Amino acid sequence: MIIQRVARWIDNRLGASRAARTTLNKVFPDHWSFMLGEVALYCFVILVLTGVYLTFFFTPGTKEVVYHGSYAPLDGVKMSQAYESVLRISFDVRAGLVMRQIHHWAALMFVAAVIAHLMRIFFTGAFRRPREINWMIGVTLLILAIANGFTGYSLPDDQLSGTGLRIAYSVVLSVPVAGVWTAFLIFGGEFPGNEVLTRFFVIHILIIPVAIAVLLGAHLAILVRQKHTQFPGRGRANTNVVGARLWPTFMAKTLGLFFLTFAVLAALGGLAQINPVWIWGPFEPAAVSAGSQPDWYVGWLEGSLRLFPAWETRLFGFEIPNPFYSGVVIPGITFMLLYAWAFLEARVTKDYEEHHLLDRPRDRPVRTSIGVAALTFYVILFAAGGNDVLAARFDISVNLITWVFRIFLLVLPPLTALLTYRLCRELQARDHEKPRPTAVLERTQSGGYVEVEEPAGAPRA
């Protein structure tokens, strides 16, 4: 067969057969939560595919042009080349709009999948030795995913993205000592600056995607080297991996997942309108619309900016403005803690052993409660990012709702932590009550029965 001929040709030159065979036989444990990381990976692939198409038509220019395309309501309106080219993609390039919308939805789902994957890793303790390196790479990937989402969101140069950029500029400006210079170097001068679109374009289509691709490669290579974690269960131990082989079963399964992910994004891209920039209009510095909302993954930062009380610091005639705390310190602490978590936990629990068996969240009540508390914190920030929308919807004052959120932010995380802790304990107690079989009978293919022992003390998955 032709495949065999090709394989032989390659092997004669590279001697790759042995490594290739190990790869084919690599075992993948099966659990629904292991698919989250795969979905993230496939979102990235889809982002690259659709993104390449979009770059063929997008112009990252700020030069002013007058629109005469097929979207009549904006005919004769002055706008930047960037905004005009996005209109062209949306209305005049065939299949342009569907590509653009798939791209945007894929970006939203990419960050969501990365965060869901991170939560899976966190709550099951998969970050423990020997996987600390991959944990840190993963956190970096999350930051890069958010950063690339933000730069991409800024490119169309519409009213919403301009507002987002204005706030980002002010946050950079707020950094002590270096803020002003940094902001001027990034934006090429005082806001709006003529350079920022071109620069964000290069960052968005080259620098960050390459960084993501390289780190993803490392992430996967380390995963192959260390092999997967698995939940405890019959026949599973810290020294083995139990599951399906890469070839052909896992291959078919994961290809299926890729196509299904893509299918969902295609359906969203076709049917669910996203970021209709022609409604927001081109960016004008003096205009801003009420109720403007960023993409979901920036929502927590938006909420942080909104909830933080009117504090600033003045020292010897210098000042640390308010957005530094809400826009730099809070995300800074967030990511610092994430990076450090794998090491902090080992420190506290004095557990420096290798772990390949996953925890069930209930069996680690302290970690689980801390995780839930943190999650509560960010969900409240996220909700607060839409406090004006909520206020309008429920017809209450923004001031009231802001205060409610400020109080929630301090009160709810400890409360949910406590509840989680109790719940974990409860579930543990229930596990102990259940009578456990001392042995399991299994029917063999020939129709007889064998007694299969369960490893003593191993919780069932």
Place this chain on the structure above:
Amino acid sequence: MSAPDRERRAVNQVAVAFGVSALASLGLAAVYWQGGQNQVEGVLLAIALGGLGYGFVVVARRLLPQGPYTEERDVLPSSEGQVAAFETDLERGEGWLARRGFLLKMLGVAAGALGVAALFPLRSLGPNPGNSLRRTKWRRGSLVVDEQGEPVRVRTLEVGGVLTVFPEGHLEREDSQTLLIRISDENVVTRKGREDWAPEGYVAYSKVCTHAGCPVGLYQQDVKRLLCPCHQSSFDAVEGARPMFGPATRSLPQLPLMVDDNGLLRAQDDYDEPIGPGFWDRGR
């Protein structure tokens, strides 16, 4: 159902799924050829991909060997002997380096210098901030014009009216955008020392929010408050745009106005403090 039956059913399902996918792809090409239509394209693409995805999942779950297979883990750390051997080999260079400590230091100096020199081109990315954050385009006597460039007269606004204005010749300048409000029909004093800043009830505040720089676009006439739509800071228009609520810590700077002999509004001067969000040496 017996095993062969189940298998036959699975095979049929996969065949149908792949077939549907192929039809959808043909449809997709046809729709594109006919001029394209966003929703139809999305749906057909979803069916084409979904058919493939569904087919592969059925193959994986029903037709291929399920295992479970067990694979032993390698011990990750290398053996003591291997580590020791590696360290010896490393020593080969290290020992040489240790004996040539001085060369190592010089290398450090050279590499450091190169690194610093390589940072210099970053300077090309932007101009020197200088005092650009401290000045706007407003000057003594600048004519106040609206967004179309039309000069503003005393009778332009009714009491309660608002207008976004710029200094003449600098329309759309981000840092010079100013909100003109007529809060009364006689002189208004918003703060001590600003006795003649608001002739005929016209007060003018920088429109750039002191929190994070959004345009402060909303004026609530009943309570005479300005509201920033970005993070809901509100400012008291009567008392020098003092912040009332939200994250903003500072008042919006006020532009001193005057009325010239022709009844046109002009600025007395630039703002007396940097406009917009704070920065490290703003007070210097």
